Amino acid sequence: MSGPITATTIDELLGSDSPTNWGKWGADDEVGSLNYLDAAQVLRGVAAVRSGDVYTLQVPIGLPECPDPVWPGRTPAIRTQVMDEGFFARGEEPEPSDGHHWADDKIEMFTQGSTQYDALAHYWYGDQVWNGYPADTTIGELQRASVLPIAERGVVGRGVLIDMARARGKDVLGSGEPISLADLLAAAEAQGTTIEPRDILIIRTGWVGSYYRTESADFYRDWNEPGLIYSRDLVEWFQTMEIPNLVTDTIANELSFYPGGLQLPLHCALMRNLGVAFTELCRLDDLAEACATDRRWTFLYTAAPLKIAGASGAPVNPVVIR
Numbered sequence: 001m002s003g004p005i006t007a008t009t010i011d012e013l014l015g016s017d018s019p020t021n022w023g024k025w026g027a028d029d030e031v032g033s034l035n036y037l038d039a040a041q042v043l044r045g046v047a048a049v050r051s052g053d054v055y056t057l058q059v060p061i062g063l064p065e066c067p068d069p070v071w072p073g074r075t076p077a078i079r080t081q082v083m084d085e086g087f088f089a090r091g092e093e094p095e096p097s098d099g100h101h102w103a104d105d106k107i108e109m110f111t112q113g114s115t116q117y118d119a120l121a122h123y124w125y126g127d128q129v130w131n132g133y134p135a136d137t138t139i140g141e142l143q144r145a146s147v148l149p150i151a152e153r154g155v156v157g158r159g160v161l162i163d164m165a166r167a168r169g170k171d172v173l174g175s176g177e178p179i180s181l182a183d184l185l186a187a188a189e190a191q192g193t194t195i196e197p198r199d200i201l202i203i204r205t206g207w208v209g210s211y212y213r214t215e216s217a218d219f220y221r222d223w224n225e226p227g228l229i230y231s232r233d234l235v236e237w238f239q240t241m242e243i244p245n246l247v248t249d250t251i252a253n254e255l256s257f258y259p260g261g262l263q264l265p266l267h268c269a270l271m272r273n274l275g276v277a278f279t280e281l282c283r284l285d286d287l288a289e290a291c292a293t294d295r296r297w298t299f300l301y302t303a304a305p306l307k308i309a310g311a312s313g314a315p316v317n318p319v320v321i322r
Helices: 010-014 032-036 039-047 084-087 145-154 181-193 207-211 217-221 232-241 265-274 287-293
Strands: 053-055 077-085 104-108 116-118 155-163 200-205 246-248 277-280 297-303 313-315 319-321
Touching: 010 265, 032 265, 032 277, 039 155, 039 297, 053 287, 116 145, 145 313, 155 181, 155 246, 155 287, 181 232, 207 217, 232 265, 265 277
Parallel strands: 155 200, 200 246, 246 277
Antiparallel strands: 053 319, 077 104, 116 277, 116 313, 155 297, 297 319
């Protein structure tokens, strides 16, 4: 699709012939394009390691001075202390006979309230989710294509970082700033980077990093995250390149809203239809700085979200080794 998007529904935008990978890995598949990450891709990722530097990509949970960044409508995690020295000092906990003390706490949070993987059945249109499973299999819990199969499988392969903010000479892309397929490929070329088939694609916009330098009210004002925008060419490129996993430093991996009311169409075109795993809300600034310093934009990417049965997503702390 070229030119302004005038569609007002996902079905109208994608059309009846939208590229799909349904059935490609069998009628019972629940991990989609992660099937591309076979042993050869693991070894290709390992071969990208040069210096042994390690970067973790998760945002902190529960910083006292800074609420967790979350999609509007969700609330930050609440960590509650349920046991510590104070309980003994106040006489609220009996003194153990052997003298040991302990601390304990709990967290109440959205499963997608931190750096996280989406389940393939997290987002859909019509009456079917990934691989054609009925939408009513999401009632009460995700009975098919929850985050659990992704967590049990794990994700390991060659990651490639495309720094869109740096390519545009910015610290952070602006609210609603789009990234087309042409933009993505031009930025890769400017970096001297070749995106190869089955690469785990990581895109930096600077967005989440900017949250920690911005007043919360300003960050959420006129909310529209920058990011990839839908085009048929983009979807076909993802399918042809067999991209298993899209990772970004935004909360939803794509431009949030389009004129006319469309919201997150790539969640449907890429995740629902192609089975591309979505990893969202990563901190990429330190990794990007290291890549820019030595001009090495590829590395080993590893991740395993928490094994939460029936969940639409789960927190994760991806580990990159350069």
